[in-house]
């Protein structure tokens with residue numbers, strides 16, 4: 529008997545469209561699962577663009593209206609890689625049409641929408657997942673194992689930053705990622721959402737936050753994204769930037785740890801500086817995306833005189849996902865985190881369960897995002913109210 533096929537319909541064909549396409553293509557090459565993805569159809573509004581993407585990345589067909597994907601009975605799962613303001617509408621419609629769904633982060637524009645999305649997938653009984661890829665780096669998975677096994681002891685500190693610099697030029701245009709009506713927020717939903725996910729995964733739930741947000745460049749020429757993180761001006765007119773360029777917040781975790789978080793697109797020289805350090809009563813870990821295979825570990829149990837941070841190259845068979853690829857020491861990269869994530873999505877569909885991170889994680893993440901926004905506006909500490 530052949531493998532179960534999971535026929536994917538993907539919405540969006542820019543940066544995330546490319547990353548997800550590559551993951552579906554390479555998944556059966558590296559993972560031997562009971563089911564495999566079929567790249568059935570890709571959707572996008574611009575016919576020339578979506579057709580070219582379909583041909584280049586290997587999709588069997590294309591549509592110029594995402595709703596067509598939901599009407600087709602040769603599609604089992606919908607993959608959403610659109611700008612954020614479309615996530616809720618597509619995900620809810622997909623669930624109502626009985627399709628499994630994977631959605632890019634942040635889950636939605638606000639908590640209300642996230643809860644509606646969660647309600648829709650639960651009600652329909654479909655498998656759901658959100659695209660927080662960084663928890664699928666073998667080094668992060670291994671850090672989780674160390675923390676779960678108590679190797680770090682009681683966790684006292686979480687110190688996380690996500691630093692980029694790609695919009696610092698004042699002439700970088702006002703693209704969808706800088707518009708509140710399309711993105712919801714700026715560095716906050718784009719970058720802080722990732723480090724919140726890492727912290728929730730590794731340490732647990734956040735109880736309360738106090739934060740500040742800043743927009744350094746308040747007007748920019750109108751423009752649009754051109755693929756990846758490239759952009760072009762489409763007009764000489766200027767528009768107002770109504771999202772944050774940077775955010776910082778303090779957090780208290782339910783288990784007593786304290787956290788500091790910073791996400792910015794204004795940290796010169798930092799192209800994709802996603803870093804986290806966790807300190808416990810018996811040890812610490814440090815991770816840096818730009819050196820993503822390495823995990824730095826300090827353990828108090830090391831003999832005196834030999835104590836210090838050691839660097840573990842997480843490419844050994846003990847490190848989750850690593851053995852799907854190459855022999856030890858043969859490193860993997862950014863795109864492999866997407867393949868690892870898709871392996872869980874496809875497995876989840878075959879087994880009829882929603883793997884983490886799913887819409888519940890997305891909604892809890894959104895509760896933290898929204899609490900930080902409220903705290904920044906009110907200059908008060910805000911409790912996380914997760915009605916989930």
Ligand code: SOE
Nearest residue numbers: 543633692718719722757800
């Ligand atoms: C741009 O800031 C971006 O591509 C984010 O949108 C992604 O979520 C992050 O993984 C890398 O940076």
